[in-house]
Amino acid sequence: MMKKIVRLVAFALISGVIPCSLSAQSVKQVKLVNFDLQSSSLVKADGPELSTTQYKSPVYWMPVKVPSTVLTGLVANHIYPDPYQGLNNMLIPDASDQFNKEYNLEQYSHLPNDPNPWKKPYWYRTTFKVPAGDKGRHFQLIFKGINYRAAVWVNGKQIADSAQMAGMFADYNLDVTNAVNAGGDNALAVKIYPLDYPGYPAKEQLKALGPFYENGGPTGDIGKNVTMLCSVGWDWIPPVRDRNMGIWQPVYLRTTGAVTIGRPKLVTDLANLPDTSVAKLSLNLTLSNHSDTAQNGKLTVTIKPENFTGLPVQFSQNVNINASGSADVSLDAAKVSQLAIQKPHLWWPNGYGRANLYRIRLQYTTANGIADDTSFVFGIRTVSSKGTMVGNFLRREFFVNGKRVHLNGGAWVPDMMVNRDSARYDYEMHLCRNANVNLVRIWGGGVTPPDAFWNAADKYGEMVWSDFWVTGDTQGEFKGSPDWPLEGNIFVKNVTSTIYRIRNHPSLLVWTGGNEGHARKELYDAMRDAIINLDGTRPYIPSSSGFAKLPAGWKGSWPDDQASGVYSGGPYNWQDPKVYYKKADVGGDWVFKDETGLPSQPPYTTLAKTIPNLVWDTKLPFPLNNTWGYHDAATGAAQFDNYISEMVTRYGQPATMVNFSDKMQLMNAVGYQGIFEAAGHKLTETGGVMLWKLNAALPSVVWQIYDWYLEPNAGYYAMQNAVEPLHIQFNQNDSTAAVINRMHHATGVLSAKAEIFDIDSKRLNSFSISHIGFADEGTQEVIKLKEALIAAKGVSFVVLNLTNAAGKTVSHNVYWLAPGNNLTELNNLAPTKVDVKVLGAEKGAAENKWTMQLTNNTGKLAFFVRPQLMANGEEVMPSYWSANYFTLAPHESITVSVSAPVAKLGGVQPKVLVEGWNLEKQWVGLGTK
Template structure:
């Protein structure tokens, strides 16, 4: 301004990825080190405190005289100044409300235009330790440090940008709702707004069934800028959540026609279903409705909380969304809670959940802050919140997977008392939901009370959170086994990541068992989730990182399984469980996640998959250790799926050599979607060589591989220590056929590779917690069975699926995937550093 010279800047102009973020671009230009490695993120905090400029040259299409042009930024993060050809279009603050500018006169008659976006430094918002009442932005709060993330504040264009050419009249907001009446007729109800309608405007709606055949075609005239359709569908193909039926989607084509010319068109996909809510069985009169009903069938919620897929969320590619939703379906989940401290996610995630049958619990961008949790009443915040909420409501309401809105995460007007509809902030949001999406439930917050945290006190728990740790033996089992809450919308147990992942972000000096009290690096990657002392008390000293990781994951899986089974045994007095958490946005050494940052499923993931299976058996016990000669009594339950059954369960008590010390058979007749106690296991705890004994529940019947193993001890201290001393497993691996490639479901372009393996235990002792591992590290992997145990002479067939690993941040270019390499699968057992490949050969990790 003063001397006419352009400032050269802190960096040179460098290539930018859009959508994306500044950090990844700086890394690719060699200007920062990998912030996910060791303590490096602390050297990157300067990035959020600078102003950044994006600049590009765009080609301009020819504009007819009656056409207009809009420049649309779907996601600017966070506060930006936008210019085009040096003309200031405006300033924008907020991640979720699109910035839209009419640029017709700026670009008309031009072939090119220079677009510039200046991002101011990131706002100094509250992290997890702060005051919710002083929140003033709609920026993702986890960026500022949470228990599963560091402080690494994203800056950049995090969602799509496009130049939109509009005719004189165009389609505006669309509202789509489906229903099923008592006669079984399906209904699609559609409302559309028209911007600048012409004198002879009409809207044409064509409906295609899931097979692509036309089932309806309607035309409506308009004169007030709005049009409404009610489309009946006889014998509709109904949409159900995962585990309860299929997810057929109807295609809805909407065309705006003026004077026989198509001016604008939209294409939406929807499922036909009736969504209702009711109080739980035995629910207090003042309780909110926590039972979800789809097409007249009660749905027991089997969910997980979804955090953003990456700390730098603008760089998340479609394939990572594909795989995380695939993993959700694969683990028998039917709901994801999109947490209020993270994101209102990109549209693609909701489309995937529509296709996979994953219900969505969507929170608005508000969260607790530790010091106070009172919803902000600041006028400038409420204005931003309204804009975010209306944008989200108008877009996400059209997704059949969306099941419920929530005001935010853990909002409390006083300690341990969740905020209610009486709060000004939340009553305001409730009114917005009633206006823009009246068919869906709005909950004031999660948990919604009347007490916040799980408690041993009876009669006061409706929807609760907690806890997030293994509560100890036997306290964990008495707390969760005797709880009476109606809904459990957040809880978890922590566990260390697998060694394969730890090696990717911890340098060699830090690859050893350690308490976070003694390691700044481990503390930086998951300070809240230190399990070292817990695991050492249960297993004794660890000789390797593999032993520590395996032991920690065992207790995470054990603790989580008990909570899930205990909640499920009270179906529909308890109407569901939502695990904290499905994933993590950056690599933690330890966390409460089921799937780590590198998409490696942990032991807890597979035990969750089993606990949520449609036909399942569970054991109700109250501790992990017993004295020799003590009588052990535990109830046996069956959790039945969509079909009634008359079967029998074989319950055996075995030692680690496979010797049977007790055997019982329980026959049962179960109705569909039911839970029933089928008997009580009673036996005298045996003396075993190493102090361990296993109770195995197994469905009887030819070809049945369904088992559920519970591990107990007669030791007083380090009760699971003998598991580290079991003689090395002698596994024999046979491959069945070659790798077979197939497209991902629903037309996704990615190829999934599958192969079958047969694993046999040729040893003299149990092979504990057998799981496959992909060795090339060029694929994500999931299996239909993992972390299972085989006694001597037993075999199991395992099907493995792999998808090309892509989109991970801060990988060097030379690490790109070779399309010629197929997955390479080996198998590992508990505590071992040896991988077993085909025909029993062993290799060192």
């Protein structure tokens, strides 16, 4: 018999909606979590019967926590193995019949008469109670995201069908007032339909070094749907077997009065830039009357600081609404003086200032009490863009609050089975901020993320570049067809819904028509027009690649009608830093490079979790086997092969798996340092540089600065250092040290010092220069080192330090060099040690933080020092270090801090494990739980 699942679980904040208790009948929003799941292949009842509280099932239904895709639910119930691990995905049938036959996957279907368990719909079912006191109230059932189609029944009544609910990126607000039983039990049944066209994946990545992967499958036919295109497989993610069909975002029951507040739009205007002393706000919303009597009420608006102290602003307006009608409300600073905010606290992106946030609360009250009550967070800021021709290339630049921002970030890809929750989004956005990332790009073949992502981006000052769901691999730029998606109306409806959902977030910087391609003209025009008409507050560019040219006569970027001015195309393999400097000097597509990167293996800490069978297949390069291939070593075989061979050439053949991992971290550090320092070298002449990519969809060995387990690799800290607001760096192409100021304010007087050490830690040369200073952002070359390095023999270390007028080190950087890049002498670097002193500890409700000083009191250089925060015998992930994988010259010290979520500390006293290339391990106790 079916387990009786039910109930309401908790009040929830979603899209800023808050529960309220200012009247006997409060506005409530309840998250429905506990559902049962089963295939329609086994369930013979239909929606009217399944959505009754009396339904008794002859078959077992599996309990699932929504949000949950079907495959997520089946894995949680141990029907299928965890596809994130090892080669488990090859033990799960695919949504493509042809693919199943080719790989003999039909044998694994859990349905006795269905070799493909994803062809028929699945049912989600739950029951819930509604208090008797809510009789006469208005009820809405809100689905924040389903995939791919859905039909809904409540208490035997059909509320929506699969023609109304289609596409992965729309949310659905269903009126269930006439179906809900107030004062009793209620039943909800949701029929989830699979993708109309499941897509045919490329060949599986079953070789550690194999052919280049066919992104989106050989024909790109997944593009016939409006869905997560990469669910059919890409060169960094295997096919998701059910294509993520299911209820992938939360479901809410919302209880209000007769009038509801809809589609609020808040615009902040700094009309007198550069003067920011006054911000003028405008507010638009719709009030809908769901009753057959006129409503005479009052709209109350309250604005107060969210993350800083300050007095709230409040005002009210009388608004009358006809029976069964609606009223559009439009308020601005010319009509309401309170909407002119004096001395506003501006929202600034990471690295340019504080991400100040306000909360606006909207309440509509009638004689019967509060009818509706909603709130959301916003930031006061303006964004804009311009395109400038540089040679034969258009360069795109972006501005926030009138100040130019140099974009440093990368592409963001979805979790393989869209399983991220609000805590995970917070951790990842915090990791991005800690790495000095200021831009996260939502890649067009993935998903527009849930509200929790945007809330975290707002909080951490992460600008977001949002592609719509178009790629050249499915819409005809490379393969696929411009006729896809087949149902343009679904695409347009999903676009419209997405704009309404996320347009109030200050983090959203720019809309993009797609990834390396375009939708067909009627969809392209509809998307562009919707962005202008429904938002109109931020730029739009046609594509994430300037190489994808718009056909003649198509409208370009908005508002300047120019081309995109940004360029993908890599390189995606490991490059010597000199290469990046040469590219930046030439300009070309590096005037704004929005996709480049390198294979970036995680540290040994998480390698065994990613590759559970760490046994070398001796027919392959050390240390590979085919599990490496499945976890992305095979996807760009040439890139990974180059990555390994360059490591062996520079640092020598690794002796062990640990040694291999350590040498790969050297490759990561040098590679990412080269990318971002080369772009910084041309700071004022380029719009930005972005990685392919920042994060991982599953445990992976390529293209990431932190892995699926939230473990940063050395490249993460190289990026953190390279794009710090004030930075000293070394141009390996011309052997010049330079200072980079990314800030829009004066630096004061600075001094720079460069030292050169040999492999025995003997100081060969020292150079200093003082009286450096900047009034605004810019670069200055300060010390020429070419002649001194020519005279050096073997491996040399270049140690750079930048200090302020008080003598405090504000930037520290180290390079290791050798003629012909023969760095094998590093294998014999003399051992040394560092002394660690804990300077302080801070205990917080959400995070704990420690500050410590590491000092090299010896005459030997301490190379590639890696402290780790440890609890219960494992590294705490995430941990937010202010610096890591650093090198200390003899008698040099560094002060670093680390923080971590309290929830990840396990209630124990953590310790710090200090390791390094030439250090013995040492453990350091910390001062607070």
